[in-house]
Amino acid sequence: MGTSSLFDEISTRCLIDVEVVEDFDQSTSELVRQTLRFAGRLAVDCGARVYESPAPLSNADSPMNIFLSEGKRPLSEAPAHALVLTHNPALSTHCVVVSVRPRDDSAQDCPDTDLTMQARSGLCHLIGDPDHEPLKIGGHQVVSAGGYAAFSALVALCLKKARLSVTDRAEVNLLGVMTWVNWKAVALGALGKELKREGAQAEWPVFRLRDGHAAMVFFEPQWDTVCDLIGDTRLRDERLRTFQDRESNRDLYQGIIANWFSTRTKAEVTRLMDANHIPNGVVATPEDLLRDPLVLHRGGMSSGVSSTGRPYSRPRLPHRVYRVASERKASRPAMPKSVASSSTTLPLQGLRVIDLGVITAGAGAGALLADLGADVIKVESTTYADPFRSWAGSEKGDSPLFKFNNRNKRGVALDLKTPTGRDAFLQLVRESDLVMENFRRGVLDRLNIGFDVLRGANPDIVLVSLTGQGLDGPGSENVSFGSSLEARSGIASVTRSFDGTPFVSGRNLNYPDQIVCLHAAGAIMAALLRQTRERGALHLDISQRDVAIYTLSDRVLAASMGDPVYAEFVNHDPCYAFQNICKSLDGRWLAVSVPRDRSAVVLSVTGLGVLEQLPRWIAQMRAGAVLDTLCGIGVSCAKCSTGIELAQDLSMDTDFAFTRSPSGELVKGFPFQLAGSPMSVTRDSPGLGEHNREIVPGA
Secondary structure, eight states: OOOOEEEEEEEGGTTTTOOOEEOOOSSSHHHHHHHHHHHOOOOOOHOOOOEEEEOOOOOOHHHHHHHHHHTEEEEEEEEEOOOEEEEETTTTTEEEEEESOOOTTTTTTOOOOOHHHHHHHTGGSSOOOOOOOOOSSSSHHHHHHHHHHHHHHHHHHHHHHHSSSSSOEEEEEEEHHHHHHHHHHHHHTTOOOOOOOOOGSSOOOOEESSSSSOOOOOOOOHHHHHHHHOOOGGGGGGGGSHHHHHHHHHHHHHHHHHHHTTOOOOOHEEEEEEHHOOOOOOOOOHHHHHHHHHHHHHEEEEEEOOTTTEEEEEESEEEEEEEETOOOOOOOOOOHHHHHHHHHHHHOTTTTEEEEOOOTTTHHHHHHHHHTEEEEEEEEOOOOOOOOGGGOTTTTTTTTHHHHHHOEEEEEEETTTTTHHHHHHHHHHHHEEEEEEEEOTTTTHHHSSSSSHHHOOOTTTTEEEESSSSSSTTTTTTTHHHHHHHHHSGGGGGGGTTSSSSSOOTTOOOHHHHHHHHHHHHHHHHHHHHHHTTOOOOOEEEEEHHHHHHHHHHHHHHHHOOOOOOOOOOOOTTEEEEEEEETTTTSSSEEEEEEEHHHHHHHHHHHSSSSHHHHHHHTTHHHHEEEEHHHHHHHHEEEEOOHHHHHHHTTTTTTEEEEOOOOOSSSOSSSSSSSSSSSOOOSOOOTTTHHHHHHHOOO
């Protein structure tokens, strides 16, 4: 798609009429400040004019500050009408307000870091080896996930103003975003089922190579392919035939796989896995990404020069927007009066979305579009339903995992392989504004409903392809899972245990699947905002791998300048005098980050000689006492929450990350909220084909 002369890429021009002010000062917490700047970075990359606060930075030429500041303008040039990204809860309209936690959170006085926020939201409970301390996901993941949410909120406000002539205020709290990301643990926690870290006993562990590491990621039907690739007859043991068999006998086969990996290089394993269509789980480093063939093919790096004259490269915007070059450029018609005069003014109201998405990435993004007001119609096959329907907890109907990602939608069932089903689908396309899919590359074309067919049916249709690795390029057609994308994006390379072993989160989290939903909503609305100015069909290519890579932009930028990339034990951070997760006397894991300016106070209060002795001090005290002591002296400290605890502690009055469906079931809520027209869940998830009669009668 991107290399064809028939198409223009307009990704960097979708927000050209948008102006944004970043509002923060020295009193703003570091997490909030960086989140505001990350959202502003995405806005600049989409073409907006962003005006940066003059608050002094501790190191303006650091990789993170270079990445966040590039292309921004002085605050003194900002117009009065600009939308504001702010930390200030007193602002009332046309602003996105970011906070660390809900404003009435009782723990507000305890400061937070990336580590403690990942602990509070339950993510650390899923990462690492059960015999050792939990780990956080490497990189600035709270800032990145929060920044993606704030960016989507920002574009939602812009689209609402453009379509409905209404301004609003959006609220983002980082604890809510990270708990929303960890929805799977909450969903199963509500059933009394605890997801936890598995370490080397995980279904898809990371193995050592001659020159790095790789995860063997595969899905159930590929077991025979894995056996053929490795070529060891012991893998044909009857005790390893099914997923359940292998789960009970992991020691029987993982040692064999480990030995096979240990004799090979990253290049060899990449070639063999790609050739056999096994999700490529080779762990890329930031240095690898700078020369990665697929990243380079997609033009995935942009270049610049720092204020001190040092050239650098950094990841570019993690989506592409294409339009047909000869498309007409008339303005879209005004909003229907019935919509414009409605008392509810959600940004996407009056728009219809056809949702072909399954599992998390596609279905989860579709759910957020429904929350924002679109009429989302989930289309499933009469012979192949969304697999989430039958996952954990489905004994009495659809699983909670399905319900979490498909509430607020209507549903139809069509067999797209038949003329009748295809005709009914194309009739829906004629009456819709957007089609979203996350199939493997080529599926839409084989069904004869590719982009050219869709725009033939509707010249203004927007097709959103949520791809694993992009629409084209070497290896892009291969199947990808969240875990293989964690490896290939570089996130696994900076998520390391005490012995240097990289980790992927596995099925329990599949982190890239979650953050792509946060970004996809903003990317889609940016394209729709473009369509308020110019009509014509658009094709969005949103690469999950690129979304994950973008979270490591400072690491990639550092590598491009030849600076060392910090990749030691992930819980340690050179920015802090001490940082780790330690076990208390009553068996609770506590995340602790000691700022350098608090070191002397900590030593004085605890009576220790050096901070390295802090784990021993914590081990002799109960968790509550540790929290009271450390938070009381300004040290970041938090319990590592479990999914069951999160489900039990949810307060529907203060946290919009989760809510109740009309039937009273716990479901996924919202990563941000609008003040003027709050999002809500008004529909339970649809049964298979539940709305066929009202939407596609006769199909």
